[in-house]
Amino acid sequence: MSVSADRFAGRRRRLLVVGAVPPPLHGVTVMTAALLGGGLEGEFDVVHADTSDHRSMSNVGRFDAANVLLSLRHWIRFVGLLSRRRPDLAYLPLSQGTAGFLRDAMFLLSARIARTRVAVHAHGALYREFLEGVPIPLRGLVRASLAPVCAIAVLADGQRGQFVGWASPSARVTVVPNGVTDEWTEGPPQRVGRSSATVLYLSNLLPQKGFLDLLEAVPDVLARVPGVKFVFAGDPWYDEATARRIHDFVAARGISKAVTFTGAVDSKRRHELLIESDILVFPPRWEEGQGIVAVEAMSAGLPVVVTASGGLVETVRDGVEGLVVPKGCPQAIADSVVRLLGDHALRARLGSAGRARFESEYTLDLWLSRMRSFFAVAVEGAGGRS
Numbered sequence: 001m002s003v004s005a006d007r008f009a010g011r012r013r014r015l016l017v018v019g020a021v022p023p024p025l026h027g028v029t030v031m032t033a034a035l036l037g038g039g040l041e042g043e044f045d046v047v048h049a050d051t052s053d054h055r056s057m058s059n060v061g062r063f064d065a066a067n068v069l070l071s072l073r074h075w076i077r078f079v080g081l082l083s084r085r086r087p088d089l090a091y092l093p094l095s096q097g098t099a100g101f102l103r104d105a106m107f108l109l110s111a112r113i114a115r116t117r118v119a120v121h122a123h124g125a126l127y128r129e130f131l132e133g134v135p136i137p138l139r140g141l142v143r144a145s146l147a148p149v150c151a152i153a154v155l156a157d158g159q160r161g162q163f164v165g166w167a168s169p170s171a172r173v174t175v176v177p178n179g180v181t182d183e184w185t186e187g188p189p190q191r192v193g194r195s196s197a198t199v200l201y202l203s204n205l206l207p208q209k210g211f212l213d214l215l216e217a218v219p220d221v222l223a224r225v226p227g228v229k230f231v232f233a234g235d236p237w238y239d240e241a242t243a244r245r246i247h248d249f250v251a252a253r254g255i256s257k258a259v260t261f262t263g264a265v266d267s268k269r270r271h272e273l274l275i276e277s278d279i280l281v282f283p284p285r286w287e288e289g290q291g292i293v294a295v296e297a298m299s300a301g302l303p304v305v306v307t308a309s310g311g312l313v314e315t316v317r318d319g320v321e322g323l324v325v326p327k328g329c330p331q332a333i334a335d336s337v338v339r340l341l342g343d344h345a346l347r348a349r350l351g352s353a354g355r356a357r358f359e360s361e362y363t364l365d366l367w368l369s370r371m372r373s374f375f376a377v378a379v380e381g382a383g384g385r386s
Contacts, residue, residue, distance in 0.1 A: 013379050015044040016081055016116075018092035018107055020052040024235065025264070026204060027292050028093045028123050031178060038368040044375065047085050049078045051103075071103040078107050082114045089379040094120040096130045105145035112148040119151040119378040121176075125287035125310035127162040142166060151378035153371075155290040156311030174374050177315065179367025180295050180358075188301030188355050189275045197341050198229045200277035200302075202270065203293050205236045205261075210283035210307060210327070215246065217334035219253045224334075225341045228258065233273055235264040274300040278347065279340050283307045285327050290315055294322075295362045298354030303347045305336045315362075321354040 019032035029052075040046050051074045053067070082090070090111050095101045111118045134142055146167045153176040154160055160173050199221075205211050211232055218230050236243070250256050265273065274280075280297035283306065290311035297304050298315075304322035306312045307329075318324035323340070325332035340347050 012043065012045045013089065013375075014047070014085060014087040015040065015375060015379070016047050016049060016078075016085065016087035016090040018049045018051060018078060018090060021050070023054050027178070027289065030292065031121075031123070032093060034181075034364060035368070035371060038364075038371070040368075040372065040375075043372060045085075047081055047087065049074070049081050067099065071106070074103070075106045075110070079110050082110060082116060086114075087116060089117050089119055089375060091119045091121070091375065091378075093123050094127070096122075096124045096126045098130075098134075101130070101142075105141060108145040108148060112144070116148070117150050117379060117381070118148045119153070119375065120149050121153045122159065122162060122289075123155065124289040125155070125159055125162075127159075129287075131163070131166050150381065151374065153374055156314045158314065159289075159311060172377065174370075174377075176367065176370045176374055177311070177362060178290050178292050178295060179362045179364045180292060180299060181364045182299060182358075183271060184300055184355075188299070188351070191278055191347075191351075194278070196227045196229060197225070197278045198231060198276055199279045199281055199337055200273055200297075201230075201232045201234070201281055202265075202273060202296070203234050203282060205232065205234045205238060207238060207242065208284060208286040210285050212242075212246075213283050213285070213328060213330045214281050214333055215249065215259070216330035217337065218255050218259060220331070220334035221337050221341075222255065222258055224338050228337075228341065230259045231262060231273060231277065232260065233262045233265045233270070236261070270296075274302060277302060279303055279305065279337060281305045281333060281337065282312075283325065283327070283333055284309045284312070286310075288312050295358060298322075298362070299358040301351040301355040303340055303350035304354065305333060305340070316354075320350070321357055322350055 017036060020029050021033040021036065022029045036048055053070055092104060092107055095104050108118060131142065143166060146163070149167050149171050151172045151174065152163060152167060153174050154162065155177055157175055163171070201211050201214050203209050221228055250259055274297065280302050282291055282293050282304065287310035291306065294304055294306055294312060294316055298321060304316055306316050306322055306324055307327040308324050309327055313324060316322040316324060323336040325336055
């Protein structure tokens with residue numbers, strides 16, 4: 001028996017999971033909830049340090065008095081759990097924004113003082129950009145807070161180098177793409193014999209997510225394929241100026257009968273929308289970590305149009321599971337949607353390939369298995385890459 005294995009002889013390894021759970025719904029809270037409900041208790045003694053803020057998405061990343069006080073309460077609970085439970089490994093999704101990272105730094109520095117090993121989950125593709133933009137006076141703090149990190153999970157192979165020069169060279173970097181529950185075990189929906197087509201956007205309505213580019217593409221699509229319906233489903237996370245811009249655009253172009261904004265949807269309605277739709281468009285302008293919605297659409301056998309953004313280009317291969325277009329290009333979105341609407345065989349082929357790729361790479365069970373391996377290696381102290 002190795003020295004590492006002997007350390008845990010006769011007991012389960014203790015895992016402290018730091019993270020928020022829904023609501024609100026977004027990638028990090030969804031995956032943290034999936035992890036906590038994923039049966040880790042069979043291998044680990046799991047404790048949850050809940051950092052949830054169940055207010056609306058508008059509070060995410062804000063630096064105000066209420067969020068500072070909430071962060072302090074979360075940190076006090078975390079320190080108490082470190083002291084009482086003495087975990088073998090602390091795990092937290094790492095923020096890629098200033099306010100969130102400063103909160104995370106409190107956790108990381110406390111773990112360093114307690115000599116607790118730390119694994120972090122990089123759920124985005126903008127960490128390098130964020131770290132390089134940190135003001136010089138704060139760079140020492142950033143490096144000190146990342147020092148205890150022994151393992152980093154990223155969503156795609158192209159994101160491996162995000163922490164080079166910031167985290168320890170010995171920190172193990174592992175690619176762990178997101179997975180989702182298979183809601184279609186008896187086969188994905190059959191989309192034949194419909195009198196009209198529906199194009200779906202299913203994500204929070206942030207300008208960075210590209211929903212405005214899809215909206216701008218609507219008149220062009222309708223001019224070439226009349227009768228198409230466009231559904232924008234998601235929490236409207238934008239300011240009043242953007243709301244006016246949307247209203248004025250829809251009115252000026254006369255597309256109000258073709259466009260529906262549902263607001264945030266629950267899991268039941270999301271499931272129904274995946275059945276009712278013929279194409280999913282997810283065109284982020286920023287570097288997307290992976291895009292859970294694309295995986296959900298693939299699981300439902302739905303052809304997708306995405307932008308060449310972050311981990312999306314590794315999840316959706318152009319011409320295989322979907323069509324990949326340049327970021328910030330409504331014309332390219334319109335052309336791809338029209339192409340798919342006019343070719344049922346292509347939609348069926350892409351949807352079938354997406355379903356097959358989901359089954360082989362992106363199921364929730366496979367993700368949980370990868371996370372167990374990630375934790376096991378992190379807690380036992382192995383280094384390197386995987």
